[in-house]
Amino acid sequence: MHDSFDQTVKFKLREDDEVFSAADVFKLVHEALKEKGYNAINQIVGYLLSGDPAYITSHKNARVLIRRLERDELLEELVKSYLERLSGGG
Amino acid sequence: MRKLHINGNNGPLNGKVKISGAKNAAVAIIPAAILSSAPVRIDNLPDIQDIHILTEILRSLGVEASWHNGTLDIDAGGLSGWHATYELVKKLRASYYLLGALAGRCGKAVVPAPGGCDLGPRPIDQHIKGLTALGARVEVEHGLIKVEAPRLTGADIYLDVVSVGATINIMLAAVRARGRTVIENAAKEPEIVDTANFLNAMGANIRGAGTDVIKITGVEELGGMTHTVIPDRIEAGTYMIAAAATGGDVLLCDVIPKHLDPVIAKLREMGITVEVADDQIRVVGQCPPQAVDVKTFPYPGFPTDLQSLIMVLLTKARGCSIITENVFEGRFRHVDELKRMGARIKVEGRTALVEGPVQLTGAPVAATDLRAGASFIVAGLLAEGETEISQVEHIHRGYEKICEKFKVLGADIREIEG
Numbered sequence: 266m267h268d269s270f271d272q273t274v275k276f277k278l279r280e281d282d283e284v285f286s287a288a289d290v291f292k293l294v295h296e297a298l299k300e301k302g303y304n305a306i307n308q309i310v311g312y313l314l315s316g317d318p319a320y321i322t323s324h325k326n327a328r329v330l331i332r333r334l335e336r337d338e339l340l341e342e343l344v345k346s347y348l349e350r351l352s353g354g355g
Numbered sequence: 356m357r358k359l360h361i362n363g364n365n366g367p368l369n370g371k372v373k374i375s376g377a378k379n380a381a382v383a384i385i386p387a388a389i390l391s392s393a394p395v396r397i398d399n400l401p402d403i404q405d406i407h408i409l410t411e412i413l414r415s416l417g418v419e420a421s422w423h424n425g426t427l428d429i430d431a432g433g434l435s436g437w438h439a440t441y442e443l444v445k446k447l448r449a450s451y452y453l454l455g456a457l458a459g460r461c462g463k464a465v466v467p468a469p470g471g472c473d474l475g476p477r478p479i480d481q482h483i484k485g486l487t488a489l490g491a492r493v494e495v496e497h498g499l500i501k502v503e504a505p506r507l508t509g510a511d512i513y514l515d516v517v518s519v520g521a522t523i524n525i526m527l528a529a530v531r532a533r534g535r536t537v538i539e540n541a542a543k544e545p546e547i548v549d550t551a552n553f554l555n556a557m558g559a560n561i562r563g564a565g566t567d568v569i570k571i572t573g574v575e576e577l578g579g580m581t582h583t584v585i586p587d588r589i590e591a592g593t594y595m596i597a598a599a600a601t602g603g604d605v606l607l608c609d610v611i612p613k614h615l616d617p618v619i620a621k622l623r624e625m626g627i628t629v630e631v632a633d634d635q636i637r638v639v640g641q642c643p644p645q646a647v648d649v650k651t652f653p654y655p656g657f658p659t660d661l662q663s664l665i666m667v668l669l670t671k672a673r674g675c676s677i678i679t680e681n682v683f684e685g686r687f688r689h690v691d692e693l694k695r696m697g698a699r700i701k702v703e704g705r706t707a708l709v710e711g712p713v714q715l716t717g718a719p720v721a722a723t724d725l726r727a728g729a730s731f732i733v734a735g736l737l738a739e740g741e742t743e744i745s746q747v748e749h750i751h752r753g754y755e756k757i758c759e760k761f762k763v764l765g766a767d768i769r770e771i772e773g
Contacts, residue, residue: 315543315566317565320565332633
């Protein structure tokens with residue numbers, strides 16, 4: 266548990282030592298989806314709701330990337346970030 | 356009449372195999388393309404009979420479609436018909452997706468009752484219920500399904516049984532309907548998600564695909580786009596089971612491992628090593644595997660399409676395994692052929708008892724359906740002597756370059772004119 270909203274959680278990849286934050290993942294996945302002509306927000310929401318990686322394009326390895334983090338971890342970051350903005354802490 | 360010949364007991368499968376695009380997604384996405392009058396491009400399509408037949412059907416309706424190397428360019432701007440011909444439609448089950456797609460685009464459709472694999476009763480009552488709820492008049496007469504829908508209107512539809520076909524067909528009809536449609540008790544298969552992705556990218560408004568509630572807000576028109584079809588989880592499962600059955604070591608590339616969770620879990624339960632990384636799966640067989648019980652269910656349960664294949668693997672397992680088929684009641688027609696190869700299997704209703712281990716022996720067998728045909732290939736790999744599989748057209752309906760892929764893995768398999 267993190268007691269501060271401004272902490273960035275880092276997650277380790279399984280196969281190499283490269284580390285991505287939830288923010289990195291969202292940014293890269295969003296970019297890949299947009300480049301392929303999808304409505305990126307809707308596709309990411311679909312993934313978060315259903316857990317099906319088919320929502321995420323394989324373009325730029327986005328499908329693999331989003332699976333690096335668990336959905337609950339991604340959602341936790343989203344909620345934290347949103348609440349942080351609401352409380353004016355961003 | 357072409358036949359497959361397999362010299363069995365030829366050692367374990369080893370090597371790498373690239374998985375093709377998903378047949379069951381492609382056969383929904385191609386008809387979906389006619390909902391737009393703008394050009395669309397579909398990538399990563401498997402080079403299989405079902406895709407080419409579907410393309411022919413579209414051409415017969417005035418649609419421009421050109422195939423090159425796994426990519427299909429479709430321009431339905433000149434769509435001029437809504438009556439699909441029996442000669443083509445009888446060859447594939449998925450032709451029923453033309454009902455939803457044509458009704459959505461033209462307001463009417465005439466499609467002969469579908470063909471495809473004979474897996475026992477597969478009623479289309481849920482399709483008809485959905486289309487009717489959207490305001491269409493549906494009649495079945497003289498072997499034709501006729502849909503009249505001058506103006507489709509959104510509706511709340513609760514499916515009595517979970518049906519992939521009905522879920523997709525209703526989705527297709529609803530994307531250009533007036534207002535909002537909610538499908539409850541919807542199927543959750545990845546192929547539904549991929550179809551929704553394709554439609555959304557064309558401008559549709561579909562939410563919740565992959566969950567049991569799908570909400571569709573109708574839009575006036577759809578545009579063009581390029582879409583890449585997801586990998587075929589059933590083809591991947593086929594090679595995973597083949598690798599496990601032969602005690603081999605096979606790496607599958609271009610897969611979505613999440614879609615294979617129930618298969619991975621079952622193989623691990625049998626003592627088989629399955630390693631997962633990103634978009635690859637490695638299977639290392641264990642001889643003999645442990646007997647397990649298998650129950651088929653809609654996704655995310657164990658897929659019915661792999662039931663006949665895991666049955667072959669279980670003939671090698673020590674002990675008794677029970678397979679319960681919960682999806683299609685007539686899906687044990689491969690059992691008689693496997694018994695002719697020496698398998699010890701008893702069927703009672705929806706349950707099959709498989710006793711192992713046994714040494715299968717080569718025999719002439721007929722591919723009673725697509726997946727049964729694939730299971731006979733795996734049985735042939737395990738059997739002593741030569742197995743001859745007839746009615747291979749069923750296998751080619753759904754598996755891209757199956758001989759070549761098995762050959763690369765070390766199988767002694769060839770296709771001949773018989």
